[in-house]
Amino acid sequence: MNEATTTARDEPLLSVQDLRTHFSINAGLLKAVDGVTFDLQAGQTLGIVGESGSGKTVLSRSIMRLNLGNNVETSGKALFGGKDLLRLPMGQMTDIWGQEIAMVFQDPMTSLNPVVKIGRQVSEHVRKHLAVSKREARGLAVELLKSVRIPEAEVAIDSFPHELSGGMRQRVSIAIALACGPKLLFADEPTTALDVTVQHQILNLLGLQQSERDMAMVLVTHDLGVVAGRTDEIIVMYAGKIVEQSRTRQIFQNTSHPYTEALLRSIPKTDQPSHTRLAAIAGRPPNLITMPSGCSFSPRCPYAQERCFEEEPPLTVTKEGHATACWYQVGTEANRAAWDKNLAAGRPATLAVAEGQVIDEVPLDIGAGGA
Amino acid sequence: MLGKVLAVRTVRLIATLFAVSLLTFLLVEQLPGDPILAILPPGGLDDLETIERIRKELRLDDPVLTRYFRWAGDALQGDLGKSYITDQPVSDAIKDRIPVTMELALLATLIAAFLAIPIGAISAYREGGYFDRTMSAFTTAALSIPGFLAGIFFIWLFTLKFNWLPSTGWNRITDKGLLANLQTAILPAGALALAPLAINARLIRADMIGTLKEDYILSAKAKGLRDRYILMRHALRPSSLTAITVFALQLGGLIGGTVVIETVFALPGLGTRLISGIYQRDVVMIQGITLFIATVYVVVNALVDLLYAALDPRIRRQ
Known part of the structure; x- marks a missing residue:
């Protein structure tokens, strides 16, 4: 979050090693997470960014052992305080859940029980974990609701979720x-279901609470704008794999993976004239059951060369701590050569970027005004 | 807001009761056979003068609607008339018999609820598991066996085989105490409970399987709450609305539906009185008891609506 907390500590709080989560479904084996490795130090914030279906939610749920169903196969390691969460008996997980690792879910409309009062939902697990009395729990619930800036907390604890707005409900979830x-706190798209005006309040609240409590946080989002300035490190995921991983500033200043570049390009900018066409990424995320050979982003990549379709690029550390999985990294000579070659050959994904327009789904004659 | 809701529901309740009473009266009226013939002394069938005199006395020569409104008006004041045959006021007969029927219905509902909730919840929690499959077989069996057969089976098992419980008769709580009372009540109540038990276990299971997929169950799990606590505190209430509706309908239904079981176990309940009334063509008794049963049914249903609001706070506002 800020420079004071970025001093590296010896033992990471969370160390994820070669995590794989595969679902057996009728159509075949779905590799939602396929070999993810990262470390998270105490008190630090990690952003996990990717499109829908990139595996970011499954990744965080895998670490927390919250993928329900009996068709899930998780392998690898998730060391938390020296213990491998993936091999812990479920009985011990219930002691870690809520107490050591907690999660804020995406949609506050569905993640709170509609028939249980707020106060109870805020404090029931405190009573279980910390063995406090009913009266103390009530006081604690009020304190917690105040700390997440819920007005009239004494009234709110006796209300039901449907009596609160979406933003207030997400504050309750955070409490x-x-x-x-x-x-450690996993925040899984904590603002996606909320109004834009509320999003900032919630993110600021999360950041504030995190630095006050010296808590580590994993912020899962599809929006690079959300993690910019709020995280220490960022992981960009595509099709279940990490494609780029670095300190936040590095990701924005020395963007190396074409997918990250495309994500950055797709953030609307306020200095553009209105009605500027949004830069979407051509094509769709790959089918996780029948993955393309070579680099999984190659079908949508403007720089893709023959090698990209045949050989999968490994995640290699290029600069100090900056890891990228790409043969033709953005900013290199090879990348520029690939671009020129594809442009000359008229590769659609390349032309789409060159024209700053989407050729895939939207006809060109709609909304072309402005620029 | 609440006042308006209550007013609307009360009006609806009164309208329903009016329709129910009219139908009851007219249907019994349509039964074949002249009630007067049942009253006449043996050999009096040819005595047309006496027949006419009785008809006048009982004011049976009035038009149907006149008689209906007279009957309904009296019923509103708690007077359901007197049996033509035994001269017993219908309300006395109901007062005399209802404790037995009511206890049977309540006890059956209690047994059904007490067993259906854990069976449904555990089946849903371990969906497709050994327990779930066993209970699925049990509920299918319980649903396909008529209550009276189950009753006869119970008598065979608990009376003839083990000789634990009496097969027939009734001990009043006031006479012999609770334990002796339960000894005579438990078998018929158990036979009555089978079908509601099976239906509700299935309803709770089905609803709960849906509830357990909700996000708030996952978030409760992520809070480190134990599964049993989540099942009972977070999943049961949202999963019980359908079951509560059906429970209440069944309770209403049971009060009228104990007829067969009361007969099998020879119990002095409302059902056996209704049956004897039918055998004797005791029109007033049939009408009175039927109206009473129907009223209980309708009122119980009205109460269910209010129960919803208690279970799901979101309904309170509408």
Whole structure:
């Protein structure tokens, strides 16, 4: 979050090693997460960014062992305080859940129980984990709701979720997650279901609580704009794999992977004239059951060369701590040569970027005004 | 807001009761056979003068609607008339018999609820598991066996085989105490409970399987709550609306539906009185008891609506 907390500590709080989560479904084996490795130090913030279906939510749920169903196969390691969460008996997981690791879910409309009062939902797990009395729990619930800036907390604890707005409900979810003082917080798209005006408040609240409590946080989002300035490190995921991983500033200043570049390009900018066409990424995320050979982003990549369709690029550390999985990294000579070659050959994905327009789904004659 | 809702529901309740009473009266009226013939002394069938005199006395020569409104008006004041045959006021007969029927219905509902909730919840929690499949077989069996057969089976098992419980008769709580009372009540109540038990276990299971897929169950799990706590505190209430509706309908239905079981176990309940009324063509008794049963049914249903609001706070506002 800020420079003071970025001093590296010896032992990472969370160390994920070669994590794979595969679902057996009728159509075949779905590799939602396929070999993810990263470390997270205590008190730090990690952003996990990717499109829908990139595996970012499954990744965080895999670490928390919250993928329900009996068709899930998870392998690898997730070391938390020296213990491998993936091999812990479920009985011990219930002691870690809520108390050591907590999660804020995407949609506050569905993640709170509609028939249980707010106060109870905020404090029931505190009573279980920390063995406090009913009266103390009530006081604690009020304190927690105040700490997430819920007005009239004494009234709010006796209300039901449907009596609160979406933003207030997400504040309640955050209060629930913070209640037992966890060391690590997963925030899975915490603002996606909320109004834009509320999004900033919620993100600021999360950041504030995090630095106050010296808690580590994993912020999962599809929006690079959300993680910019709020995270220490960023992982960009595509089709279940990490494609780029670096310190936040590096990701924005020395963007190396074409997918990250495309994500950055697709953020609307306020200085553009209105009605400027949004830069979408051509094509769709790949089918996770029948993956393309070579680089999984190659069908949509403007720089893709023959090698990209045949050989999968490994994740290699190029600069100090900056890892990228690409044969023709953005900013290199090879990348520029690939661009020129594709442009000359008229590769559609390249032309789409060159024209700053989408040729895939939207006809060109709609909304072309402005620029 | 709440006042308006209550007013609307009360008006609806009164309208329903009016329709129910009219139908009851007219249907019994349509039964074949002249009630007067049942009253006449043996050999009096040819005595047309006496027949006419009785008809006048009982004011049976009035038009149907006149008689209906007279009957309904009296019923509103708690007077359901007197049996033509035994001269017993219908309300006395109901007062005398209802404790037995009511206890049977309540006890059956209690047994059904007490067993259906854990069976449904555990089946949903371990969907497709050994317990779930066993209970699925059990509920299918319980649903396909008529209550009276189950009753006869119970008598065979618990009376003839083990000789634990009496097969027939009734001990009043006031006479012999609770334990002796339960000894005579438990078998018929158990036979009555089978079908509601099976239906509700299935309803709760089905609803709960849906509820357990909700996000708030996952978030409860992520809070580190134990599964049993999540099942009972977070999943049961949202999963019980359908079951509550059906429970209430069944309770209403049971009060009228104990007829067969009361007969099998020879119990002095409302059902056996209704049956004897039918055998004797005791029109007033049939009408009175039927109206009473129907009223209980309608009122119980009205109460269910209010129960919804208690279970799901979101309904309170509408």
